Every structure is written in structure tokens, then in C-alpha cells.
Amino acid sequence: MKKILNRKNAPPPLGPYSLAVNYGNLIYTCGQIALGTDGNLVEGGIKEQTRTVLENLKALLEDNGSSLDKVVKATVFLKDMNEFAAMNEVYAEYFKTNPPARSTVEAARLPKDARLEIDLIAFV
Numbered sequence: 001m002k003k004i005l006n007r008k009n010a011p012p013p014l015g016p017y018s019l020a021v022n023y024g025n026l027i028y029t030c031g032q033i034a035l036g037t038d039g040n041l042v043e044g045g046i047k048e049q050t051r052t053v054l055e056n057l058k059a060l061l062e063d064n065g066s067s068l069d070k071v072v073k074a075t076v077f078l079k080d081m082n083e084f085a086a087m088n089e090v091y092a093e094y095f096k097t098n099p100p101a102r103s104t105v106e107a108a109r110l111p112k113d114a115r116l117e118i119d120l121i122a123f124v
Helices: 046-063 081-094
Strands: 002-005 020-023 026-029 071-078 101-106 116-123
Touching (some): 026 046, 071 081
Antiparallel strands (some): 020 026
16 A cells, blocks of 8 residues: 655655655655755755755655665756766765665756756665
């Protein structure tokens, strides 16, 4: 059975979708951009935005019985593939050992003109 998941102090969704869904022993997160709890895009470049997105995803998973250590798949959407190395530097801080499978693609435009968006699949 599908269960809708939320997070304390989470930025509000930008549309009619759930922050995450639990189905069986998996959690599927929505794509996260670098939003503060007020719903506004955080200041800064790709490193600051990557850190904010991963902190938000980490909190979402932990509030729902999972963690970044349990992530099996990540998808990263970058506004500019030239920022791949800088994004990867911050990403590596969060997935130090046994990183998940990952796809990274360049997207023409992201919500609120964010520099990146990341979604995850993790087990509980």
C-alpha cells in the first residue's frame, strides 16, 4: 500500500505532488531544489544549492525511517553540465562510502531557475 510521507519544517511543495511516497520497503522522493523552509530558493551557487538539497533530502529520509546510507538510486538534473565537478564535490561529502547508482542529466530549465534538482530512491 502506498503511504504519503512528509517532513517537519519542510519547504512546501511547488505543486500538487507529495514530498515522498513509501511503497513496500522503498521511499521515492520528489525532485528537490534548494528551497529554504520559507519556500524561497537559497542564495549562492551550485555548491550551496547542492548542500541545501542534500540536507533537505537527508532530513526527509531520516524523518521517515531511512537515511542517505540507504539510498539505492539518485537522479541529478543540472542546469549547466559545466557545474558537474563542483556539484560532485559536495555530493561526495554526503555519499562517502558505497554511493548509490546515479544518473546526471542537463536540464534546460528547472523550477525557480534552480541550479539543480535531485530525487532519490531509498529503502527503509
